[in-house]
Amino acid sequence: MTKVLIATDKPFAPVAVNGIREIVEAQGYELVLLEKYTSQDELIAAVADVDAMIIRSDKATKEVIEAAKNLKVIVRAGAGYDNIDLAACTAHNVVAMNTPGQNSNAVAELAFGMMVYMARNFFNGKSGSELKGKKIGIHAYGNVGQNVGRIARGFGMEVYAFDPFMTDEQIKNAGAIPLHSAEEMYKMCQYISLHIPATEQTKKSINYDLLKDMPKGAVLVNTARKEVIDEEGLAKLMEERADFHYITDIAPDCDCFSKFEGRFFATPKKMGAQTEEANVNAGLAAAHQIVNFIEKGDEKFRVNK
Structure with a gap:
């Protein structure tokens, strides 16, 4: 069964998580949550057997990508993607995407x-x-x-x-x-x-x-x-x-x-995408992009080569 991980130190709103769950489970995929984690080791452990991953401002480092042996696609729910090691994704045949326009x-x-x-x-x-x-x-x-x-x-x-x-x-x-x-x-x-x-x-x-x-x-x-x-x-x-x-x-x-x-x-922290609407829009877009990639090979929003 295809396994999708939501790894968010700053969690999505519950309505966004529920929407993501509906999208991925409708395809027969399993959804796994890692929220409010406190160390990179927790993230490295969580990615061990997942096929796809959704992150926000979380750091998808080389170590994370290397630990994710089954990973095929990672989507940053937002426009910026400098928190993803693109070279590591390319080296391990992982498609990296963002969700432009949602925030x-x-x-x-x-x-x-x-x-x-x-x-x-x-x-x-x-x-x-x-x-x-x-x-x-x-x-x-x-x-x-x-x-x-x-x-x-x-x-x-x-x-x-x-x-x-x-x-x-x-x-x-x-x-x-x-x-x-x-x-x-x-x-x-x-x-x-x-x-x-x-x-x-x-x-x-x-x-x-x-x-x-x-x-x-x-x-x-x-x-x-x-x-x-x-x-x-x-x-x-x-x-x-x-x-x-x-x-x-x-x-x-x-x-x-x-x-x-x-x-x-x-502002006390980066606030650009911190609205309920943007939170939901970016999360749902990420889920749809994962499904479209796995089912159809759609790489429209790919950011690595």
Whole structure:
């Protein structure tokens, strides 16, 4: 019997688990749960005889993949997949997938919640500013970026986007004004919303030189990955410019940002996908992708080679 493991240090909502169970058991598969585990050894033990696995922010390391002798497919319930050792998956003939788009609205709403919170001075009773009429630049215009654009238009913002993997026509059709370099966008937009993945090319790419020419009252919004930020460069810029703001749902490694009171905010933990709807959507999508792969060989959302 095909065995599917849900391995979640931060568990899915019960409604999501029930939905996943219905999907996999309808195919005659067995569902196994590993929730709130406290060590990697527990995960390594749990994968020993499973054919498929669903994870969230859990670390699917080389050791985990090597221990999963029967594993055929692993699905990260979410967009980012830097918590999966893709090389190990490829070496052991394991298909790795993500579930793009399922968390997109949740992340976009969080970005705007933080923007409003910052623009209104953390609701401290003092006069703030409005988003209407401001220029927002969206760095990477995929599923999340396009949801940010949709909400920004509702606020009456001017929406610009830079994405080297999209044509001008695609960006225009998705409701934004295309720009052709990050440098151009950062120079003209007071608000920048980051949606780039953490790759060798993007790590620390959001740096001092890129940010220093942003307009007065600049606000950098990061709901992507902390690795894309050059924290030392950003901190240096915030020392030099008392008008620069940084809001993020990924707490920086450097504790130096706490001194920028009124200009910095980080959520206690990564919150982008932390809604009931996103939780359910991503979990059910992962289950459907596992079934479609095992039954039909469908690799549509494969992220390894």
